[in-house]
Amino acid sequence: MEVLPEFKLHRPGTLAEALKIRGSLDEARYISGGTDLLANIRRGLTPTENLIELSGLSELQRFEADADGLHIGAAVTLATIGNDPAIKQDYAVLAEAANAVAGATHRAVATIGGNLCLDTRCLFYNQSQWWRDSNDGCMKYEGEICHVVPTSKRCYAAYSGDTAPALLVLNAEIEIAGPDGSRRVPLDDLFNDDGIDYLTLAPGEMVTMVHLPAASKSKTASSYTKLRIRDSIDFPLAGVAVRVTQENGKVTALDAAVTGTNSTPIRVTGCDAFVGLEFDEEQGQKFAKLVQKQTSPVQTTTTKPQYRRRAVTAMSKTLTQNLLQALSA
Amino acid sequence: MNSVLQMTVNGRPRADVVADNMLLVDYLREVCGLTGTKIGCDGGECGACTILADGGARLSCLTLAHSCAGQVIETVEGQATRGELSAVQSSFHEKLGSQCGYCTPGMIMTSESLLRTNTNPTEDEIREALGGNICRCTGYIKIIESVQAAAEIINASREAAE
Ligand SMILES: Cc1cc2nc3c(=O)[nH]c(=O)nc-3n(C[C@H](O)[C@H](O)[C@H](O)COP(=O)(O)OP(=O)(O)OC[C@H]3O[C@@H](n4cnc5c(N)ncnc54)[C@H](O)[C@@H]3O)c2cc1C
Ligand code: SF4
Ligand code: FES
Ligand code: FES
Numbered sequence: 001m002e003v004l005p006e007f008k009l010h011r012p013g014t015l016a017e018a019l020k021i022r023g024s025l026d027e028a029r030y031i032s033g034g035t036d037l038l039a040n041i042r043r044g045l046t047p048t049e050n051l052i053e054l055s056g057l058s059e060l061q062r063f064e065a066d067a068d069g070l071h072i073g074a075a076v077t078l079a080t081i082g083n084d085p086a087i088k089q090d091y092a093v094l095a096e097a098a099n100a101v102a103g104a105t106h107r108a109v110a111t112i113g114g115n116l117c118l119d120t121r122c123l124f125y126n127q128s129q130w131w132r133d134s135n136d137g138c139m140k141y142e143g144e145i146c147h148v149v150p151t152s153k154r155c156y157a158a159y160s161g162d163t164a165p166a167l168l169v170l171n172a173e174i175e176i177a178g179p180d181g182s183r184r185v186p187l188d189d190l191f192n193d194d195g196i197d198y199l200t201l202a203p204g205e206m207v208t209m210v211h212l213p214a215a216s217k218s219k220t221a222s223s224y225t226k227l228r229i230r231d232s233i234d235f236p237l238a239g240v241a242v243r244v245t246q247e248n249g250k251v252t253a254l255d256a257a258v259t260g261t262n263s264t265p266i267r268v269t270g271c272d273a274f275v276g277l278e279f280d281e282e283q284g285q286k287f288a289k290l291v292q293k294q295t296s297p298v299q300t301t302t303t304k305p306q307y308r309r310r311a312v313t314a315m316s317k318t319l320t321q322n323l324l325q326a327l328s329a
Numbered sequence: 330m331n332s333v334l335q336m337t338v339n340g341r342p343r344a345d346v347v348a349d350n351m352l353l354v355d356y357l358r359e360v361c362g363l364t365g366t367k368i369g370c371d372g373g374e375c376g377a378c379t380i381l382a383d384g385g386a387r388l389s390c391l392t393l394a395h396s397c398a399g400q401v402i403e404t405v406e407g408q409a410t411r412g413e414l415s416a417v418q419s420s421f422h423e424k425l426g427s428q429c430g431y432c433t434p435g436m437i438m439t440s441e442s443l444l445r446t447n448t449n450p451t452e453d454e455i456r457e458a459l460g461g462n463i464c465r466c467t468g469y470i471k472i473i474e475s476v477q478a479a480a481e482i483i484n485a486s487r488e489a490a491e
Contacts, residue, residue: 004351006348006349007330009350009393034391034396035388038373040372043371051349051393102461104461105388105439106373106461232456233460233461
């Protein structure tokens with residue numbers, strides 16, 4: 001039996017209780033489904049003396065639609081999201097991204113909050129203690145240098161959550177609660193382009209809700225696609241979410257976001273340039289270039305970064321073309 | 330930190346003093362002595378540790394024992410009734426869904442959970458449900474055939490009962 005490091009498990013039932021417990025502790029981590037955190041703790045990563053379980057918080061279970069849109073509590077599972085008929089219908093990109101996370105057994109407990117806050121990943125980090133020790137650790141944990149970019153002063157571990165790009169193209173907002181009260185911000189503001197300090201949450205803060213604007217009235221299509229080694233289970237080597245609307249054969253809105261290539265999910269900027277145009281092969285190539293410029297995978301996976309970069313550009317173009325074709329049909 | 334943990338394991342209510350940092354898989358194997366549940370990886374990669382919690386398939390190696398307080402837990406040891414194998418167990422035996430057997434308890438529990446909610450799964454649905462269960466031996470075809478055979482047995486016995 002492999003013994004986990006000692007910690008105390010706290011199982012509050014309400015948000016107020018959770019924040020009170022957190023406030024009484026110098027150090028603690030939040031745990032939701034545990035499918036990322038417990039795997040890391042087992043490998044001697046992300047040590048902690050206190051785990052505060054969020055899955056039981058009634059406020060974080062909320063899952064309802066109203067005139068403002070859809071409100072998804074941070075503890076709602078990816079299985080619930082991926083199987084929900086309304087999400088499949090109006091926010092297809094989110095259902096597809098949720099269903100592309102890990103395997104069905106993981107998704108039964110994995111939460112949307114945990115997926116957004118998933119630790120960044122790297123070939124030199126997601127390894128056993130003895131593997132990492134043989135490299136003297138690395139800058140992200142128990143070491144000095146970065147083995148991927150040895151001259152670097154920062155860590156390039158890849159942000160690898162699948163739902164973030166989907167929620168970005170849907171213009172999601174999140175609610176954050178912490179010792180100093182709660183705030184609502186665009187999802188974009190949660191992330192930081194740094195493999196170590198990848199979230200902007202202050203100590204003690206947690207994500208409590210995801211808000212999606214009401215589904216667009218105009219004809220919209222959205223989808224998520226990802227590159228991975230085994231289609232049944234693996235993390236994205238690169239993932240792309242696209243949402244597009246079209247009228248009379250011309251693009252009226254285009255949003256794209258990428259995961260798996262940088263330390264933060266990337267909202268592709270400059271997509272407005274395609275509004276009013278027919279998305280023909282030439283525009284498709286231009287779009288692919290735009291994505292290529294904004295993504296910069298490095299050797300954080302066994303798959304070569306050049307391949308991931310070429311794949312992500314090709315996937316973006318094909319996905320957008322397919323969506324537009326479906327809208328025209 | 331230790332405290333009393335109450336749950337039902339294979340139909341029997343239990344109360345044990347369990348450490349906060351104990352994984353469900355270690356609780357089942359070391360405290361309950363139910364070594365049918367296997368550990369095949371260092372966390373979430375293989376599905377060998379799959380059990381049922383309140384009827385749903387769960388990875389017991391990525392679950393803390395205390396997180397299951399009050400739940401109904403089932404392991405492979407609880408599947409046979411009075412010495413008679415369950416439909417899923419006998420199908421894995423008959424259809425050669427098991428070779429070395431290491432992945433089998435996890436395969437059986439995931440299949441059991443699928444068939445409890447969907448007695449006519451398509452091949453895609455079976456593959457999807459078993460996506461997190463890795464087998465080094467069978468090549469999966471025999472496993473899928475085993476689940477299909479189990480579905481037939483379950484449906485036939487339902488019809489017979491009606
Ligand atoms: C074999 C395997 C394959 C996987 N494949 C994928 C994949 O393809 N794509 C993918 O995206 N993920 C994958 N994962 C990772 C993981 O299963 C998912 O990201 C999952 O959604 C994490 O959610 P959780 O609720 O289990 O998070 P947890 O493990 O509970 O938490 C993850 C992190 O988020 C923090 N956290 C949790 N909830 C909150 C909150 N509400 N507010 C603030 N912080 C919070 C935790 O402290 C922790 O740091 C895989 C995992 C395994 C083991
Ligand atoms: S990118 Fe560099 S510092 Fe970051 S985890 Fe990988 S090896 Fe470590
Ligand atoms: S032992 Fe649990 S998934 Fe491998
Ligand atoms: S039968 Fe040997 S691992 Fe599946």
